[in-house]
Amino acid sequence: MAASLEPFLRVIDDLLAYAGAIGWHVIGLGFSIPGTLDATGRRLRVIPILPSLNDLLLCDLLEAQFNLPVRLCVDVDAALLGEYSFGAGQGYPRLLYLTLNAVVGASFAHLGKVEQSSQAGLGHVAHLPIATSGPRCSCGRRGCINSLISLEAIQRLAQRCYQRAEENGSVSSLTRHGALNAHILAEEAMQGDPVALRIYEEIGRWLGAAVARYIGIYSPDALILGGSVLAANEVLFASIQSTLTMHVATITDRPVKIALARLSTDAALIGASVELFQLHREPSQKARASLVSPQQ
Ligand SMILES: [Zn+2]
Known part of the structure; x- marks a missing residue:
């Protein structure tokens, strides 16, 4: 130790x-x-x-x-508090934060107090089942958001897409890079690579389904999206944002602001x-x- x-x-x-x-x-x-x-x-x-x-x-x-005096704060909660106090979440009493890096994180706060209710499932929100027939997650259940769009899940999806592209006689530039990371994915999507675009489409789809569930449970005033995959590029974020806005409109009449996190990796340091x-x-x-x- x-x-x-x-x-x-x-x-x-x-x-x-x-x-x-x-x-x-x-x-x-x-x-x-x-x-x-x-x-x-x-x-x-x-x-x-x-x-x-x-x-x-x-x-x-x-x-x-x-x-x-020392305060400890779980990273995703700290990032949410940072955005609530000094970033994109300022002025929104009920704030939901979703982050997509190697794993998916999520947190909800009301008036700057992080929701700790195990009943509501927060703290385990990455394991909220979205698709019961989806891939098995590290928690043992199927179809958690974490098993659908974490970076590891994206790697698996990319492998399937490469195979399909090969069968169709096309080649993806993504294969040149070996292991994927958020910046490579965003760059290739911006260049119009079909597999990278397909992956972003899939991320938008699952994120939409997840956000629909979160909004049903927490009724947030704003949803902040952060993390290297979502925040890698503003153009790609804009396309995810419009998909999510459509999903939100089918669930609630209340306006829900959807914004990109503003403080980047500093959010958690500030929030803590x-x-x-x-x-x-x-x-x-x-x-x-x-x-x-x-x-x-
Ligand atoms: Zn899980």
């Missing part, structure tokens, strides 16, 4: 030293976590990329080490610190209120 954490602790030390050198007052440390937290939000539960940290009481450890800013502001606001109230 200590070995896995060591590089991160060194980076924090360096950052604190830098902040001190330029005269910044550090009010706390916010962490965006690529995994799950326990109900208290202070203990890591499962961190797939660093399993040696599973079940670690990270908040206690960091607070003791750095003598500062939002609560610390609020904590820091509140005591001074209370103090000001108590100064003002005797005169009122």
Whole structure:
């Protein structure tokens, strides 16, 4: 465990030293976590990329080490809070955030409070079944959004499309690149590669079906789309946006704003610190209120 954490602790030390050198007052440390937290939000539960940290009481450890308040936030929740506070989600009380990278993430917040209800399925929203006859997902069920449009699912879809293209005597430029990533996919789609366009069409279709379910459950005022696949290119986003707008219109009369995330990868870093800013502001606001109230 200590070995896995060591590089991160060194980076924090360096950052604190830098902040001190330029005269910044550090009010706390916010962490965006690529995994799950326990109900208290202070203990890591499962961190797939660093399993040696599973079940670690990270908040206690960091607070003791750095003598500062620490907040942990699941990455997709942190990104949503970042967009709600400073990005594309500003001004929308009920905010749904969907991100598409290596896996699909989703989060919902009402007035900046992330919905934690296991009943509603949030926290597991990537495993909300969309197509019961779809491919089997890592969670054991079939047709979760994660099994349909994560980057891994897109690789499988690409393989099927290559085969079909070969059978039809055509060739896709995507095959030149080997493993796909979001930027290659977006670039080739912009060049008109039929397989890349077919993949985006498929993403739009499944995203539409998923969004229809999410909107039915959460009635968001706005849906923010982020992540490397969706945010790679504005033209492609515009085509997904119009597909989703059509889906939304068939489900609800309420307007639902569909927008591209604005803060990119910074969203999670900013969002993980939002609560610390609020904590820091509140005591001074209370103090000001108590100064003002005797005169009122
Ligand atoms: Zn699943």
